Amino acid sequence: MEATLHGLIAGLAQAAQFFWDSLFGLIFGFLISAIAQVMLTPATMERYLGPGLKGILYGAGFGIISSACSYGAAAAARGFYRSGGDARAIFSFLIASTNMNLAILILFWSLLGWQFAFAEFFGGVVIIAVVTIGLSLLVGNRELARLQSAYEGSEESHHHCHDEEPERRDWGAVAARAIADVKMLRTELVIGYLIAGFAAALIPPGWLAAALHAVGAVPVIGYVLLLVVGLLIAVATFVCSMGNVPIARFLANAGIPLGANTTFIYGDLLILPLIAIYRKSFPPRVTWTFIGLFTAGAMLAGAIMDKAIGSSIGAMEMGSMALNDRFTLVANVVALAAVLVLAIAVLSRRRAI
Secondary structure, eight states, rough: HHHHHHHHHHHHHHHHHHHHHHHHHHHHHHHHHEEEEESSHHHHHHHHHHHHHHHHHHHHHHHHSSOHHHHHHHHHHHHHHTTOOOOHHHHHHHHHHHHHHHHHHHHHHHHTTTHHHHHHHHHHHHHOOOHHHHHHHEEEHHHHHHHHHHHHHTTTTOOOOOOOOOOOHHHHHHHHHHHHHHHHHHHHHHHHHHOOOOHHHHSSSHHHHHHHHHTSSTTTTHHHHHHHHHHHHHHHHHOOOHHHHHHHHHHHHHHHHHHHHHHHHHGGSSSHHHHHHHHHHHHHHHHHHHHHHHHHHHHHHHHHHHHOOOOSTSSHHHHHSSSSSSHHHHHHHHHHHHHHHHHHHHHHHHHHH
C-alpha cells in the first residue's frame, strides 16, 4: 500500500513538473494560434485549397497557424474536402496542423529544445512532399478530381465540421477561440502529461533504453524497426497532438534516438479514432493511399532528421536541451501576465458595451 501511494505521488509530481516546464509554451502557443484563427477564418481557407503547388503551400500555411488538435484538424479536413478542396492541399493542411503548428513548435522548444522543434517542422515538410507527390503518382490528378466531385454532391457537402466564421475579430474573439481550443485539447493534454509523468516515475529509463538497444541491434533492419516502434508507440498510447510532447520528453530521457522519437510524434495521425474519421471523410482509395504514404513519409522524415541533427541512441543529452529553471520561471510569469492582461481587456470591453 505504501509503495502504491509513493508511486502515485511520484507520478503526479513528475507530471506537474512537466506541465510547469511547458506552461509558457502552452499559453503562447494557444494565444498565437487563436489570433491567427480569428484573423484567417475557415471560410477563407477553403477558397485557397485548390489543386497544384499553390494549394499545397496554402494548406501547409493554414495548418501552421491553425488549431493544433488532431481531431479538430481531421474534422476541418472533412469539411474542406466536401466543400471542394483538393485532397493533396487538404492533407497538407492536416499534416502541418499537427506537426508544424506554431503551438506545438513552441511547446517542443520549451520542453525538448530546438533540435526537436526543427525536426518536427522540417520532418512535416518531408511528409507533405511524400504524401502529395505519392497521391499524384499513385491515384492521379484526373482520378482525384473525379473522386472529389463525387463527394461534393453528397448531402453533407455543405455541413462543415469546423466552426462558423466568427462575427467579431477582436480580443474577445481571440480569448473565446483560445478557450475553445483548450477545451478541445484538455483531455489529450491531461492524458499526455499523466502518461509521461507516471512513465518517468515508474519505468526505469535504463530498462527502456536496453529494450531500444536490443531492437536497434537487430542486423540490417534494426534502425527501420526502431522507426516502426516509434509509430507503434503513437498508436498504442492513443494520445494525439500536443499531449504527445511530454511523452516524447520521457522517451528522449530513456535514450530513444531522435528519428524514432519524432516518428512517434508524427504517428499521432495514425491512431484508430482518426483513421475512422478518414474513412468517413474520403473515398476508400484516397484514405488508404494516404495512410500508406503517410506511414512511409513519417519513417523517411524520422530517418532524415536523425541523420541531419541527431545520431545514435542516447547521443542527445536532455540537459543540453532543457531550459534553464530561472528562464522557465520568468517565461511562465510573463505568459500568465499576458493571460491576465487579455482577461482584463475582454472584461473592460464587455463592461463598456
